[in-house]
Amino acid sequence: MAGSDGLSSQDRNLAKLLEFFGVSWRVATPQDLLTDHNVNGSSLRLLCSATHFSSLIADLDRDSKRAGQWRNQIHSAFVYAGEDSAALDKLVKTTRSLNNGPVTVSNKLPDFCGIMAGIQIAANDPEITSIFASPSGDESVEIISTVGGSIFLKQNYEGVPVFLCSGTKVIDIEHELPDGIFDVRRHVLEAIPPVLYIKWAFVSTSWVAPERSASLIIDDPLLRPTYGFVDYRELLSLMQRYKFSTNIAFIPWNWRRSDPVVTRLFRENPEYYSLSVHGCAHTQAEFGRDDSDYLHARAKQATEQMDRHETTTGIVHDRVMVFPQGVFSEAAMDVLKQTSLIAAVNNDTISSDRPPRTITIADVWDTAIMAYRNFPLFTRRYPWSGVENFAFDSLLGKPVIIVIHHDFCRDHCVQLIEFIKRLNALPCPLSWRSLSDLVRRSYRHRPLSENVTQVEMFGKELCLENLSGRTKQFLVRRRESMPSMINEVFAGNRNVSWENSDEGIQFAVEVRAGEKILIRLRYYELGEVESAEKLNYRARTMLRRYLCELRDNYIHKLSSSSSNGN
Numbered sequence: 063m064a065g066s067d068g069l070s071s072q073d074r075n076l077a078k079l080l081e082f083f084g085v086s087w088r089v090a091t092p093q094d095l096l097t098d099h100n101v102n103g104s105s106l107r108l109l110c111s112a113t114h115f116s117s118l119i120a121d122l123d124r125d126s127k128r129a130g131q132w133r134n135q136i137h138s139a140f141v142y143a144g145e146d147s148a149a150l151d152k153l154v155k156t157t158r159s160l161n162n163g164p165v166t167v168s169n170k171l172p173d174f175c176g177i178m179a180g181i182q183i184a185a186n187d188p189e190i191t192s193i194f195a196s197p198s199g200d201e202s203v204e205i206i207s208t209v210g211g212s213i214f215l216k217q218n219y220e221g222v223p224v225f226l227c228s229g230t231k232v233i234d235i236e237h238e239l240p241d242g243i244f245d246v247r248r249h250v251l252e253a254i255p256p257v258l259y260i261k262w263a264f265v266s267t268s269w270v271a272p273e274r275s276a277s278l279i280i281d282d283p284l285l286r287p288t289y290g291f292v293d294y295r296e297l298l299s300l301m302q303r304y305k306f307s308t309n310i311a312f313i314p315w316n317w318r319r320s321d322p323v324v325t326r327l328f329r330e331n332p333e334y335y336s337l338s339v340h341g342c343a344h345t346q347a348e349f350g351r352d353d354s355d356y357l358h359a360r361a362k363q364a365t366e367q368m369d370r371h372e373t374t375t376g377i378v379h380d381r382v383m384v385f386p387q388g389v390f391s392e393a394a395m396d397v398l399k400q401t402s403l404i405a406a407v408n409n410d411t412i413s414s415d416r417p418p419r420t421i422t423i424a425d426v427w428d429t430a431i432m433a434y435r436n437f438p439l440f441t442r443r444y445p446w447s448g449v450e451n452f453a454f455d456s457l458l459g460k461p462v463i464i465v466i467h468h469d470f471c472r473d474h475c476v477q478l479i480e481f482i483k484r485l486n487a488l489p490c491p492l493s494w495r496s497l498s499d500l501v502r503r504s505y506r507h508r509p510l511s512e513n514v515t516q517v518e519m520f521g522k523e524l525c526l527e528n529l530s531g532r533t534k535q536f537l538v539r540r541r542e543s544m545p546s547m548i549n550e551v552f553a554g555n556r557n558v559s560w561e562n563s564d565e566g567i568q569f570a571v572e573v574r575a576g577e578k579i580l581i582r583l584r585y586y587e588l589g590e591v592e593s594a595e596k597l598n599y600r601a602r603t604m605l606r607r608y609l610c611e612l613r614d615n616y617i618h619k620l621s622s623s624s625s626n627g628n
């Protein structure tokens with residue numbers, strides 16, 4: 063059913079996708095689409111249902127003048143099946159399918175498919191109910207196919223590329239995610255085709271990421287020559303050979319316990335090894351409370367202990383929080399925003415608050431989740447999420463962040479290296495970085511003119527690099543619900559004036575040709591708070607840490623040896 067704007071619910075979903083990627087759009091009827099007033103050449107991109115498209119081409123078949131306008135004015139078209147199967151059958155014959163097996167993205171259109179080209183997806187998508195039956199024509203290209211046939215293909219109509227999707231629905235990015243996790247394997251047909259098309263058709267005007275950043279995080283280990291199945295020297299050799307980097311989510315409570323041999327390894331190899339802040343003492347749900355004084359004390363203690371570790375070892379740590387057990391509250395995000403930390407990274411995206419804030423697909427698709435007091439929460443995944451989910455994250459413009467624990471490094475990291483090789487074999491190369499660098503380079507931009515680029519910033523720090531041969535102006539915006547909390551904005555060592563915008567702040571930075579500059583937001587910090595530890599807290603924390611190390615270093619390794627028959 064069409065709404066007051068003339069759009070069906072699925073057309074409105076397409077409009078939401080266009081707005082998400084920063085693309086302007088308008089509604090046009092088939093009769094009004096092609097006119098002599100469109101003098102911009104082949105600049106129009108058409109997105110519609112099979113019903114509307116069938117009506118349009120029937121009109122073109124009757125009118126040679128309008129057929130000429132079609133060729134001259136339309137760049138391409140994206141057509142989804144909708145509910146009218148008869149209209150789709152006028153374009154390409156379809157057949158019913160109950161196949162829910164693997165789905166393959168073609169590698170025949172690398173410019174269109176990008177990082178998804180050649181990916182095989184272990185799909186569990188209930189929307190895959192029909193396939194195109196033997197599409198005719200030498201110019202037909204299957205883009206996404208199942209065992210039974212194609213579900214997304216490219217054809218030409220009167221010289222214009224038309225991308226046909228057999229799906230009846232387009233994903234609604236305002237839909238709530240009850241578990242806060244988006245799994246593309248359950249949304250192949252309603253998500254991948256429209257996103258591939260939009261990213262291709264509007265490549266010069268939509269939001270894009272400056273690079274495809276990646277980082278591997280290992281949670282918890284001490285900096286000892288070996289921890290559980292992690293052998294730091296062996297892992298370094300593997301990183302050098304297979305081209306990746308590793309961030310250790312380091313528990314600040316362990317700041318006195320790092321081995322000098324291992325810390326030297328980190329200092330001498332910062333392009334491979336880095337440290338982030340893994341809670342404070344890694345006690346149960348320590349950042350899941352709503353007591354701001356308690357949270358401030360834990361955050362202050364964590365940053366102070368990491369600073370002491372940096373002074374003692376010479377390892378400059380990433381000022382990025384990784385929450386213990388994945389548990390965090392909105393109050394914790396509010397407190398962390400007023401510390402020296404620049405972002406948080408987590409698997410879970412639903413806070414511990416009762417009731418928690420609603421998290422939508424759009425929130426999770428964003429470069430970082432900004433729903434929690436505008437302190438950025440970057441999402442990460444375990445390897446068993448599948449390479450397809452990491453590739454889709456990258457297609458959206460998100461960084462690729464993998465998390466493992468020490469046990470994934472058993473058998474000399476065989477599983478890990480196999481997974482890394484698959485990631486590095488993706489058609490668009492990944493740039494492996496420390497978490498700080500990943501946060502600083504995770505933004506999106508789009509050109510406004512030859513010399514002006516608009517940038518959306520997510521972390522509290524942003525690395526801008528002008529790779530062109532001329533000075534450029536960057537108009538930076540950042541979402542912030544309470545701009546009064548911002549004390550200063552710096553571009554390098556220069557203080558930058560900023561102003562409030564509709565959703566946050568904005569400012570302009572001029573960057574010379576070949577120059578790289580670091581943008582920093584400095585918030586007003588919280589006042590002093592009592593952070594003295596009680597004796598029973600220290601005792602409980604010490605017991606917990608040693609028991610965890612006993613489990614990782616002995617129990618896990620012994621059980622692994624037993625299961626291997628050793």
